[in-house]
Amino acid sequence: MKIAHISGAFNGRLLVTCGITALSQVTLGLEQAAFTSTQEMPAFAHTFGVYSAEGHAHRLGSDFMDLLNGLPYVGLVFGLVQGSLISRRFGRRASLFVMCLWAFFGVSLLVTSHSQLQILFGRMITYVSVGIELAVVPVLHAELVPAQVRGLVVGTYHTGLLVGQLVMSLICRATREIEGDSSWRVPLGLLYVIPGLVFCLGWLIPESPRLLLINARPEKARQSLQKLRQGRFTDDEIEQEFQQLCDTIDITTDQGSFREIFRGSHMQRTLIIVGVNIFMQVTGDSFVSQYGTAFVRTIDTVNPFSMVCIYSAINIFVSLVAMLLSDTVGRVPLMFASAIIQAGSLFTLGGLGTTSTSPAVSSATMAMMAVFGVGYQIGWGPLSHVVAAEVPTTRLRDVTYAVGAIFSILIQCAISLSVPRAVDGQMGPGSQVGFLFGIFAICAALFTWFCVPECKGKTLEEMDHLFLHGMPIREFARVGQVNVHVSKEVEKDGV
Known part of the structure; x- marks a missing residue:
């Protein structure tokens, strides 16, 4: 970018x-x-x-x-x-x-x-x-x-x-x-x-213009949007964006209640967000973190603190690169590549765990931990939050995002309690747990390709329009600028 x-x-x-x-x-x-x-x-x-x-x-x-x-x-x-x-x-x-x-x-x-x-x-x-x-x-x-x-x-x-x-x-x-x-x-x-x-x-x-509109405060919403856009966008562009907000909020849903996330196209969005939050946790980040920490401590020639700092620096750099690429390359290509890289490194880690310990195996294990970090940070790490925040409709964004996050927390809790015991070579299968997480990473790649809509460059209102009119997920990336000034006679979603 x-x-x-x-x-x-x-x-x-x-x-x-x-x-x-x-x-x-x-x-x-x-x-x-x-x-x-x-x-x-x-x-x-x-x-x-x-x-x-x-x-x-x-x-x-x-x-x-x-x-x-x-x-x-x-x-x-x-x-x-x-x-x-x-x-x-x-x-x-x-x-x-x-x-x-x-x-x-x-x-x-x-x-x-x-x-x-x-x-x-x-x-x-x-x-x-x-x-x-x-x-x-x-x-x-x-x-x-x-x-x-x-x-x-x-x-x-x-x-x-x-x-x-x-x-x-x-x-x-x-x-x-x-x-x-x-x-x-x-x-x-x-x-x-x-x-x-x-x-x-x-x-x-400033307060969110969209939230102010939902709460029937249009003048405050207009003022907030002007504060956020003035100087970088023309008055006509700001007014056009404001009208898009008004039109879309009017037709997307009635009250924004909890049960509406399971109706119409909102059900599809809810399932996408729940899936993103689940796969964010089950593609192996907790496993590599727990296993990697335990593994590095067993190597006398390596300073554990130095390795943690090196891995952290690599992860931060790659995450910054992903942030810059997400609005040009797109969410779906980065998340798909991310899952494939994670799967390859996890299967390799699992295979290395079946061999006898040697300096070459130790070096390969540490290298695969770094490769996994690159894979996770280039896509699923930062972009799962992006997709979860931009897919819901405006009136239901809070509740839909919260439902997905609760699934993420529950899965994270289960993994954090089970993985330490699993990676203990004396009590569990050790690094071979990587095979299981590798399978999850492959599933994440398939989920990304077939179920995650490409949202780069599209306003939240354009996303609403595409979902409201039943656009197939795989077609989102092919759609250019969307006319969201939809007639208010359009039937409301889920009704």
Whole structure:
């Protein structure tokens, strides 16, 4: 994508808005890396573990670890539902402020923790804010930006996660040398920073014009759209886009209730979004992450922390490339290639696990982990959020996106609890689990090719028009500019 093509889509207000909301997405990566790293710190184990006479040191119990890594999913689902409801009723910006308040509460519990119960509750509360962010930010990005940069901007959700993980890993690497509880309290305390910035700067974010129209506030919607487009688009272009919003919202659905996502073309969209969220989790990212971490620690000649940083840097770079390509190459080609690369690397990892350990096998395994990372980040990692945010109709975007995200969370929870045991060579099949995930990756490639509509360059209203008129999924990519000024006599979808 040309730089001029990107810069031509952003005026100052939209650039600031996307910057603030994209910054909020780093929080999840910071939190995940903070707990992954602090769990290995002696001071953390001393505070929350029990003394082991056999090892002459404090150890974190398996039950406590299961709760520490499992309870966040409860908070995530609660936050997702709450964020969707608040966002629709009171606005996207209001939900961002609520997100920050939950984050302040959760982090306060974490940094003052002296008991297992407090830190467990604190982490669950922190994930309520993460759930609200998941419900709001990708949807808000999809609704605010012009069609030619939607893939680029919505894809920042995944890239922000990767950046946060790398930054916090480096911070924890430095603080682990500090004596006492400060070694883990300092990284957790830094989780205040981004919610604080978003809370202070959130008033700069305009409300979604589409949401204002849904809530019967057309003049406010027109003003919001002008703030986001003025200076980069002509008055006629802004007015044309506004009329498209009005016309499409009038004919797509009546009330935007939950049951409507299972009617008419909305059912098709719901199934696409659920499928995207499921395949995002089952194509092997959790497996490679868990298996790779355990594998690297067994190699004495490799510094595990250095390898994590190298893999993180590669993943961030490839994710940025995917964001830039998504609005020119398209979602479907990138996601299809992504699934094929993942499948090849997973089958190779599974095969390597059946051979005897040797330096050559170790080198090949680490190489395949890097190849898998490239495959995941070039497509399914960042673009699954893009597709899930842009396929639903405007009135049902919140609820449809939330339903898909709940499936993603449930699958992620099941995998995170089962994969560590499966990749343990003594208790499970080890790297041969890669064969199973490889099959899922092949299924993801087929799902992409036959079920995912190509949305590059199309406005959300044009997508509505194509679904409303029963356009076959494989034909979306062949359709040029769509006339969305449909007569209001057209029968409403699902009626």
